[in-house]
Amino acid sequence: MNKENYIAVFDSGVGGISVLRHLVKALPSERFLYFGDSANAPYGTKTKEQVRALTFAAAEMLIKQGIKALVVACNTATSAAIEDLRKAYPKMIIIGIEPALKLAADKFPGGKLGVMATPMTLREEKFARLMERFDESCDIFKIPAPGLVELIESGKADSPETDALLRELFDPYPELDALVLGCTHYPFAAKSISRVLGDGVALLDGGDGTARETRRRLEEADLLAPASQEGYVLLQSSGNTEQFKFLAQKLLDK
Numbered sequence: 001m002n003k004e005n006y007i008a009v010f011d012s013g014v015g016g017i018s019v020l021r022h023l024v025k026a027l028p029s030e031r032f033l034y035f036g037d038s039a040n041a042p043y044g045t046k047t048k049e050q051v052r053a054l055t056f057a058a059a060e061m062l063i064k065q066g067i068k069a070l071v072v073a074c075n076t077a078t079s080a081a082i083e084d085l086r087k088a089y090p091k092m093i094i095i096g097i098e099p100a101l102k103l104a105a106d107k108f109p110g111g112k113l114g115v116m117a118t119p120m121t122l123r124e125e126k127f128a129r130l131m132e133r134f135d136e137s138c139d140i141f142k143i144p145a146p147g148l149v150e151l152i153e154s155g156k157a158d159s160p161e162t163d164a165l166l167r168e169l170f171d172p173y174p175e176l177d178a179l180v181l182g183c184t185h186y187p188f189a190a191k192s193i194s195r196v197l198g199d200g201v202a203l204l205d206g207g208d209g210t211a212r213e214t215r216r217r218l219e220e221a222d223l224l225a226p227a228s229q230e231g232y233v234l235l236q237s238s239g240n241t242e243q244f245k246f247l248a249q250k251l252l253d254k
């Protein structure tokens with residue numbers, strides 16, 4: 001393993017770019033290889049076995065390119081496959097992302113907390129275990145949001161269509177103190193979400209925590225890139241490359 005190698009960042013599409021933004025800030029000298037599996041998005045409405053197979057295929061393809069760490073910047077893929085990936089690649093630094101429920105419970109003790117995520121993330125055992133740790137001290141509402149990823153993938157994160165979908169989605173729930181954005185696509189719809197819920201509801205996600213954990217793991221393994229190295233991002237996609245690059249660059253702010 002080599003300090004100059006890429007850190008691979010993987011998601012079903014452009015969602016992981018919300019995590020990549022934090023990674024680039026936390027690790028400015030690193031070279032990132034971002035892979036969006038757009039041809040197979042969305043993952044969140046597939047079965048666990050399908051998502052597990054897609055995640056393994058992406059991980060293998062990225063590991064073959066000579067990377068020093070893999071960030072699974074997708075809550076759905078993390079819940080389907082992270083434990084098996086770590087078993088299959090014991091020497092690789094593999095970081096996953098999970099809904100930032102701990103952060104929300106720490107900030108709003110006893111609060112009403114919504115967790116918005118894909119149907120798969122919310123039905124998986126990994127989330128059940130996470131929820132068990134906090135559901136005695138807080139009121140937790142699971143809010144699956146099918147359809148939202150597709151709108152974000154088509155460049156409509158901040159649009160009347162997204163507002164309409166969210167209005168219907170949040171209608172059955174009581175007023176929340178905080179909403180955990182448990183899918184890496186959702187931070188891109190933050191404006192729409194706040195328009196519908198009101199500015200008083202805090203929106204929390206795991207992007208910053210994941211970037212800090214990646215930095216910590218690289219430091220621990222003495223694999224941080226030399227400070228003199230110029231960091232950059234390489235974008236790859238299994239879908240329409242031009243369309244993917246256009247949207248990814250816009251979301252990355254580059």
Ligand code: DGL
Nearest residue numbers: 012015043044075076184
């Ligand atoms: N961005 C992914 C996540 O964090 C999943 C989106 C999808 O359904 O493909 O869960």
